[in-house]
Amino acid sequence: MKKSKLAKVLTVSLAALMVFGLASCGGGSGKVSDKDITVISREEGSGTRDAFTELTGVLQDDVDKTVDTAEISNSTSVVTQSVAGNDAAIGYISLGSLDDTVKAVKVDGVEATVDNIKSGDYKIQRPFNIVTKGEVKELPADFIKFIMSKDGQKIIEDEGYISVNENAEAYKASGLKGSITLAGSTSVSPVMEVLADKYKELNSGVTIEIQQTGSGAGIQSTTEGVCDIGMASRELKDEETSQGLKSEEIALDGIAVIVNKDNGVEDLSMDQIMKIFTGEITNWADVK
Amino acid sequence: MRKYSENIMKIVFLTAACVSIIAVILICVFLFASGVPAIKEIGVSDFLLGDSWKPNQDLYGVFPMIIGSVYVTAGAILIGVPIGLLCAVFMARYCPKGLYKVLKPAVDLLAGIPSIVYGFFGLMVIVPLVQGSLGGSGKCLLTSSVLLGIMILPTIISVSESNIRAVPEYYYEGSLALGATRERSIFRAVLPAAKMGIMAGIILGIGRAIGETMAVVMVCGNQAIMPDGLTNGVRTLTANIVLEMGYASGLHREALISTAVVLFVFILIINLSFMALKRRADR
Numbered sequence: 001m002k003k004s005k006l007a008k009v010l011t012v013s014l015a016a017l018m019v020f021g022l023a024s025c026g027g028g029s030g031k032v033s034d035k036d037i038t039v040i041s042r043e044e045g046s047g048t049r050d051a052f053t054e055l056t057g058v059l060q061d062d063v064d065k066t067v068d069t070a071e072i073s074n075s076t077s078v079v080t081q082s083v084a085g086n087d088a089a090i091g092y093i094s095l096g097s098l099d100d101t102v103k104a105v106k107v108d109g110v111e112a113t114v115d116n117i118k119s120g121d122y123k124i125q126r127p128f129n130i131v132t133k134g135e136v137k138e139l140p141a142d143f144i145k146f147i148m149s150k151d152g153q154k155i156i157e158d159e160g161y162i163s164v165n166e167n168a169e170a171y172k173a174s175g176l177k178g179s180i181t182l183a184g185s186t187s188v189s190p191v192m193e194v195l196a197d198k199y200k201e202l203n204s205g206v207t208i209e210i211q212q213t214g215s216g217a218g219i220q221s222t223t224e225g226v227c228d229i230g231m232a233s234r235e236l237k238d239e240e241t242s243q244g245l246k247s248e249e250i251a252l253d254g255i256a257v258i259v260n261k262d263n264g265v266e267d268l269s270m271d272q273i274m275k276i277f278t279g280e281i282t283n284w285a286d287v288k
Numbered sequence: 289m290r291k292y293s294e295n296i297m298k299i300v301f302l303t304a305a306c307v308s309i310i311a312v313i314l315i316c317v318f319l320f321a322s323g324v325p326a327i328k329e330i331g332v333s334d335f336l337l338g339d340s341w342k343p344n345q346d347l348y349g350v351f352p353m354i355i356g357s358v359y360v361t362a363g364a365i366l367i368g369v370p371i372g373l374l375c376a377v378f379m380a381r382y383c384p385k386g387l388y389k390v391l392k393p394a395v396d397l398l399a400g401i402p403s404i405v406y407g408f409f410g411l412m413v414i415v416p417l418v419q420g421s422l423g424g425s426g427k428c429l430l431t432s433s434v435l436l437g438i439m440i441l442p443t444i445i446s447v448s449e450s451n452i453r454a455v456p457e458y459y460y461e462g463s464l465a466l467g468a469t470r471e472r473s474i475f476r477a478v479l480p481a482a483k484m485g486i487m488a489g490i491i492l493g494i495g496r497a498i499g500e501t502m503a504v505v506m507v508c509g510n511q512a513i514m515p516d517g518l519t520n521g522v523r524t525l526t527a528n529i530v531l532e533m534g535y536a537s538g539l540h541r542e543a544l545i546s547t548a549v550v551l552f553v554f555i556l557i558i559n560l561s562f563m564a565l566k567r568r569a570d571r
Contacts (some may be wrong), residue, residue, distance in 0.1 A: 035426075038424075043510075043531040043532050043535070044342075044344060044536075044540075045343070045532055045534070045536055045540070046535055047535075062344075063345060064342070064344050064346070068511060068512070068513045069511055069521070070426055070532060071425060071509045071510060071521055072509070072511065072512075073531075074505065074510075074531045078411070078506060081411060081412075082411075082425075085411075085415060085419070085426075086419060086425050086426065088425070089425065138474040141448065146430035190412045213534075216535060216537050217535075220537070
């Protein structure tokens with residue numbers, strides 16, 4: 001008797017839960033075109049955010065004007081997930097990380113593709129740099145030679161980034177031994193890891209350590225001589241070059257502006273993107 | 289010979305005990321040594337009461353984050369305590385043996401799930417639910433409160449349950465003998481007797497909620513502004529630290545450590561009140 005009563009209570013509460021769940025799934029499916037925009041940005045100090053705000057003009061007179069109500073995520077995957085799950089959201093991620101759960105919009109009518117970035121037509125792009133100080137030792141220099149070679153640049157393209165060295169020559173294994181330490185940008189690290197694996201395959205006596213510390217910290221470590229090569233997803237600042245640092249572009253990366261797949265918007269102008277991220281445009285109805 | 293080995297073991301135990309004390313002291317020293325100078329540089333009132341956090345403009349006000357942490361924790365308590373308490377009553381008094389064998393491990397399992405998994409659960413399940421029913425982006429105060437409410441359940445349930453069980457059986461039987469119903473006996477005789485222990489459980493839950501990081505950062509929206517509604521995004525103290533630590537340098541980095549100091553003081557207050565309560569309960 002007692003048991004059946006309990007079972008009844010359980011069944012009723014389960015049913016109630018399911019009804020609630022269904023009701024909330026069904027509700028609130030208004031049209032995207034008149035919803036308030038959910039702006040999704042990255043955290044302060046992120047290389048992607050620095051590059052994006054500078055290129056789109058959200059950075060005005062050295063002040064980052066990103067709207068206060070913008071949601072902040074600290075990784076590319078959370079930005080993608082948030083945009084995929086919210087039909088009124090807009091965000092930005094590295095082109096190499098773009099997948100088909102979200103939609104990249106055209107910027108000023110130009111699609112975010114490898115060709116358009118190479119030609120310079122797609123404006124929101126940034127360089128991936130490696131940073132060295134003074135005379136580079138033989139082994140790191142050979143690794144850089146590998147990155148800039150035909151084989152290295154092919155890996156960069158395979159990973160979804162854009163190669164910078166068109167007429168590169170093939171790489172010949174040098175047979176050097178030793179270890180290389182790299183530190184810096186979390187955006188550059190994934191492709192650098194693939195490059196390092198391939199290099200270690202070709203030169204079996206080499207170990208490579210990659211530390212993901214962020215562009216600023218990587219440049220700092222290079223200055224101090226803690227690492228052989230720094231990785232930066234931005235250009236060097238004047239005070240950094242004056243300390244004897246040299247940077248070399250190894251690849252280009254586009255930053256894709258992404259919206260939900262159900263969003264009808266296909267094309268945004270640079271000005272509209274700036275106004276959306278600074279909070280001047282707050283509703284999709286105002287984006288025409 | 290026996291005395292000799294006993295002494296050795298004594299030293300081993302002492303060292304083991306010292307390790308945890310030294311760890312606490314080191315953390316204290318590190319936090320205050322690197323956090324307090326930054327607070328001084330920013331200015332105590334600008335830091336604690338400033339309402340704008342814009343590191344690239346050298347504005348470091350953590351007040352929105354303090355409010356965010358307090359709101360989210362309060363919400364978690366509002367949601368977690370009634371459910372947890374009633375669940376504990378059920379487990380201690382009503383639950384048939386067969387079901388208990390399932391329920392108890394389930395609650396224990398809830399405590400063992402890593403917080404990042406809770407975070408993903410929140411992002412994939414609670415966020416769309418809130419978004420669908422209340423509009424907005426779904427990453428808000430309400431979502432974080434619901435998620436944290438679930439996360440503190442095991443703490444509240446297990447502490448409350450053991451305290452309800454510790455109440456002498458004659459409280460309950462005496463109440464029944466006076467003609468009270470079962471429910472009345474539990475809520476008017478047993479629960480008041482277990483009050484102190486239950487309060488201790490709630491305080492432990494608050495501690496867990498305010499210190500939670502990875503789950504909250506994924507569902508709270510992380511806007512460093514004052515929330516003025518349940519569907520507004522918030523940023524908690526913990527989220528502030530974990531979001532920006534990777535890239536911060538200079539004063540920005542020190543300001544983040546200062547944020548940790550504020551959090552540490554919160555936790556200290558919570559633990560002290562827990563100990564005070566426990567002492568009163570033991571008496």
